[in-house]
Amino acid sequence: MKEVRIGLIGIPNSGKSTIFNKLTETYQIVGNWPGKTVETVERAVKFNDKHFILIDFPGTQTLTPTSMEEEIAREYMIENKPNVIIQVASAIDLERSIYLSLELMELGIPIIIALNQFDEAIKQGFEINVEKLSKVLGVPVIPTVAMKGEGIDKLVEKALDLAHSKPKGNIITYEDIMPQINNIMSIIKEFLPDRYPLEWFALKLLEEDPWVTRKITELDTEKRLGDILEKEKDYVKKSTNMHPSLLLVNNRRSVAEKITNEVRKIKPVSKSKFIETLDLLSISSFGYLLLIVVMTTVFVLTFGVGLLFRDTIQLIFFALSSQFVFVITDPLLNAILSGVQLSLLVGLSFIIPVVFLFHFFFSLLDDSGYLPRAAFLIDKAMRKIGLNGKAFIPLLLGYGCSVPACVTCRILEGDKPRFVTALMITLIPCASRMIIIYGLIAIYIGIITALAIYLFNLFVVLLIGMVVGRSVNLNCESTGLIMVLPPYRVPLIKNALRKTWARAKDFVYIAIPIIIAGTVFLKILEILGIMEHLNLLFDPLFLGLFGLPGYVLSFLLFGAIRKEFALVFLVTTLNGNPLFYLSPNQIIIFTLITLFYIPCVATTVTLIKELRLRKTLIIIGINLLTAIIVGSVAHIIFLFS
């Protein structure tokens, strides 16, 4: 017998991934802003001796997508139909959750509702009559508190029971237009395969859903539908004075509102003064200052605590390595050993502290609910570029890693906004580039200069966003911000640590081994004298343009694999202290170039997947050009100052 497939579907930020993580013991990113999950994930689960497959879906506000992650979720629901839907509803956003319930019921799949974030609803004074809700909708409703695992056992048991039952079916009757719906149904029934929900397809045709319309055109090889659809739509328009799509939304909407009022009572409660004040401050004019303070604090804490760690780690490292002094005469073996030693030192003292600290502080921020507020605050400025506030979220994520940030661009409406935002993300210093800023600027020049570099970078990113945005006519396609604002939540250290590990583990598993191998490789090249040839070849170009020695090219090439390599191999090749070989000005120029010059391999692969080759090449071109301009202008400025 095939295993039961259970889908977790719900409005954004309702707690789907929290439930998924609880049941699968895997980790999908959880945080407090809408749009974290942007891809469907299936995992096998063994739960109280029962086996089933659980699917985590991206959040869907409605089943008529406006952005890519909703499209992905919706298509998956229809094409890879789960046997049961667990609708993860939000008890603090009941009306919108019920709206989605009504839509999901049209799919003809058995449904059970997890009324999640039930604890918060109580805190906010929402009294929800769960039994009544279940009775009105005709589906089981289980109150849950996902992080604490409350109600999850019962939820899964009931869901498994439902797997082989008949779906409840639609509870809305679109009375005025039933003849039209029936007519369309009777026609498409002849060619629509059984696995597709018939009534839902008919409704979506009336709603002019692009994907469904395309699908039907493909299937309707004999053109049976012909102009009947248009006629029916015209009829609806004339008889109800409303566009059919708006009419359907309106119907569901009023039912959702009616049910909500029936089952929910609102009691006045006294809210936490602290949270209230914070909320007020974070989105007032003071909020801009707060945004700067918050981001600066994250960087200063990371660099400051990182420096502390570095000293301790280096002390321990030297103490340990002085225990193992070998006299080795073979130059090759010597190169290998010193390479390994040096790269371990660099890995432990430069990379690990910075990456872990940054992701930890950022995770706290992202769990608190601050990101969507920053998006709200910055919306006006983003509208000037032609984007909207939502784009600020992937941009902020870009300070962590460009790869997930570019994937998160799926939450934006439209291809152009996605392209421009992705371009800006590639120019933002991710954690890898933060290691470079830390390892070269914060350590050898100072934290203030490091912050100034971030500020300068931001200026360049905005400038390029604006110029490119103008030249692709971003305004025409971009829509304004429409976003449900989640409440502030107190971040849990445990969750933040888990997320930190999920985001930083690549540095341990992937970066460090490559660094060791790469350092040894470079040491060997050095012994063989190949480096000198390279240097001679590129010296004229690099000296002329940037005032840098030609050998930095090899570091930049490594940096294209992973950005932090540019720093690591610079340091290991220059035997620990770049200041012996490069002047502070040269160090600044080199750092500036590494910020902009090229998206790393992983980012490039992601960009090709998300935006296709052509746009990726354009992005790479803009990156290169920016690096050359910034690097040579900085060189000229330093020459004359």
Add this chain to the structure above:
Amino acid sequence: MNTTLARLDKGKTAVIKEMNLDNNIKRRLMALGLLPSSFLKVLRIAPFKGAILIDVGGCPLAISHDLAEKILVEELE
């Protein structure tokens, strides 16, 4: 008094009259609870005539200023 959502002050309540937006955006806003005849309250306005946070259906919704300009409302006392 008839005005647009963008011109309402913080703390004001209003009822929506008309939305001069294209169907896709209108459909989304309607699904989120913003449709002719629904009541709303302005919770916050971001500085410099920025985005507007409104209470509709019991959970706050943020929308851009330029969208709000196209939503006609009747202000309630």
